[in-house]
Amino acid sequence: DIQMTQSPSSLSASVGDRVTITCRASQSITRYLNWYQQKPGKPPKLLIYGASSLQSGVPSRFSGSGSGTDFTLTITSLQPEDFATYYCQQSQSTPYTFGQGTNLEIK
């Protein structure tokens, strides 16, 4: 199975900050990498697919980049509604696997 490792596991930031979350795959997944946001009591919500494509309806302050084994999710100008947990997920091969999550908290 492909292992996905996110860093950091938790992050404190302020409204208006720019933050970056990193995801590393245990082997090359080309650009088969997706990002999700999850708030307490809710299912994950798709933000980015194919490493850098923005899902319809997602604000443009979210962006993704990377290929191979190293990927990043960047949020520019954090808004109050962005404080949540973020997950990466590989879709190169089954079993599809997720990172352990990055909890973004208000500083």
Place this chain on the structure above:
Amino acid sequence: QVLLQQSGPGLVRPSQTLSLTCTISGDSVSSNSAVWTWIRQSPSRGLEWLGRTYYRSKWYSDSAASVSSRTTINPDTSKNQFSLQLNSVTPEDSAVYYCVRLVGSSWFDSWGQGILVTVSS
């Protein structure tokens, strides 16, 4: 807009069978482009893909090796649903279970509301 509505019990006894159903609105379980999946989430295991069913001229189903010997995922075209059965459950199977649509080059774009299933006597 696709809506996935999950149903099933929140409590299952150890060694029994966990059975969940997902009703699809706004798409078809027989779609040639969608894949219908089950994912669970627990504090100890995180988000875990369990398996899928999909139609590509014929029906296919498969599941993760970690649960494949205990798992059945089936479509029900008459009700536009798909289901999960997990046999011989233990407390380690306690989790929030989601039904999810997978599209494109495999991203999960529509999620059910989730059902918390507790395995306990």
